[in-house]
Amino acid sequence: MNATLNQLGSELFGSLSQLSIELAALALVVLLAARVLRTQPPALRHFLWVAVLLKPIVAVTISSPWTVFTPLLASLEPGWLAPGSLPLGSGIEATYATGAVVSTITGSPAPFTFAGWMGVLWILGSGLLMGRILIGFGVIRRLRIRAQIHRDGALFDTFRRARLALEIDSGVEVATSRSIHSPIALGILRPLVVVPADLLGKLRTDELEMILMHELAHVRRYDNLILLLQRLVTAALFFHPAVWLCGRMLRQEAEQACDDLVLNATGRSEDYARGLTSVAELTNLKMHLKRRIPIMNFFAATESDLARRIHRALSGGVRRMGT
Numbered sequence: 200m201n202a203t204l205n206q207l208g209s210e211l212f213g214s215l216s217q218l219s220i221e222l223a224a225l226a227l228v229v230l231l232a233a234r235v236l237r238t239q240p241p242a243l244r245h246f247l248w249v250a251v252l253l254k255p256i257v258a259v260t261i262s263s264p265w266t267v268f269t270p271l272l273a274s275l276e277p278g279w280l281a282p283g284s285l286p287l288g289s290g291i292e293a294t295y296a297t298g299a300v301v302s303t304i305t306g307s308p309a310p311f312t313f314a315g316w317m318g319v320l321w322i323l324g325s326g327l328l329m330g331r332i333l334i335g336f337g338v339i340r341r342l343r344i345r346a347q348i349h350r351d352g353a354l355f356d357t358f359r360r361a362r363l364a365l366e367i368d369s370g371v372e373v374a375t376s377r378s379i380h381s382p383i384a385l386g387i388l389r390p391l392v393v394v395p396a397d398l399l400g401k402l403r404t405d406e407l408e409m410i411l412m413h414e415l416a417h418v419r420r421y422d423n424l425i426l427l428l429q430r431l432v433t434a435a436l437f438f439h440p441a442v443w444l445c446g447r448m449l450r451q452e453a454e455q456a457c458d459d460l461v462l463n464a465t466g467r468s469e470d471y472a473r474g475l476t477s478v479a480e481l482t483n484l485k486m487h488l489k490r491r492i493p494i495m496n497f498f499a500a501t502e503s504d505l506a507r508r509i510h511r512a513l514s515g516g517v518r519r520m521g522t
Contacts, residue, residue: 204315211321212314218258219439226251226441241455248452251445252429255436328434339385346374346393357404361411364464371418373411375399380482382410384417387424398481406474409461416457425449458508468512479505
C-alpha cells in the first residue's frame with residue numbers, strides 16, 4: 200500500500216507540476232485579455248475561459264496511457280519519439296515493479312514518503328468534491344422527479360413562444376416547483392426548465408417569456424455541459440486557484456451572454472430588467488433554501504449577480520458577438 204501511494208504521489212507531482220504552471224500562465228493571459236476585452240460581448244470572454252477549461256482536459260487526454268493516440272504512437276518508428284516524450288504513465292509499471300522487488304528483498308514494507316502523503320491528500324480532496332457532485336446529481340434528479348411538468352396551459356404557451364424566439368427545438372420541457380428560489384435549467388441530454396411556482400403570479404406574460412428565454416439560452420449554449428466539465432476538472436485539480444477562478448468567470452460570463460441573447464431577440468431591456476428584479480425579490484425571500492441545498496448549482500445554470508445584470512441591461516451594454 201505504501202509503495203502504491205508513494206508511486207501515485209510521484210506520478211501526480213511529475214505530471215501535474217508542469218500542467219499547473221502552464222494552466223496558471225494561460226489563466227493569467229486570459230484574465231488580462233478579458234480585462235482588455237471588457238467592452239466586447241461576454242460570449243467572447245466566455246469562449247476564452249472555455250479554452251482555460253479545455254487545457255487540462257486536452258493535456259491529460261493526450262498524455263494518458265489510455266489515450267486514443269496510443270495506436271498512433273505505437274505505429275511510429277521507435278526513433279521518432281524523443282527520450283522522455285512517452286505518454287504519461289508509461290514508466291509506472293517498471294518503477295512500481297522495482298519498488299515491489301526492493302520490498303520483497305528487504306522483507307519490509309516500503310517507507311511512507313512525502314510523495315505518499317501527496318497522493319493521500321489528492322485522493323481525499325478529489326473524493327470529497329466528486330462526492331459533492333454525486334450528491335448534487337441526486338438533488339437535481341429528485342427535483343426533476345417532483346417538478347410538475349406543463350404540457351398545456353398558459354405557462355406552456357408562453358414557453359413555446361420563448362422557444363420559438365430562440366429557435367430551439369421541442370426537446371425542452373417546462374415545469375414548476377416550490378423547492379427552488381429562481382428559474383433553473385436542468386440536464387444536458389434531456390433539458391428541463393423549472394420555474395418557481397411562486398414566480399408565476401409576480402410576472403406579466405411578456406416578462407415571464409423573457410425569463411424563460413434566458414433559461415433556454417443556457418440550453419442553447421450547452422452551459423450545463425461546460426459547468427459539468429468545470430466541476431470535474433476542479434475535482435481533479437482542486438489545489439489550483441486557476442480552476443476556481445475559471446469556474447467563477449465561466450458562470451458570470453454565461454449569465455451575461457444569455458442576457459445578450461434575450462435582449463438581442465426582443466430589444467426590451469426595461470421589461471427584462473423588471474423580470475430580473477422580480478426574480479431577485481423572490482430569491483431574497485427564499486435564501487434559506489440556498490443554504491439548505493448548497494449543491495444545487497452543480498448541474499444547473501442558475502442566476503447570479505442579478506444586480507449587476509439588471510444595471511447592464513438598463514445601461515445598454517448589450518452587444519452581439521460576431522464571427
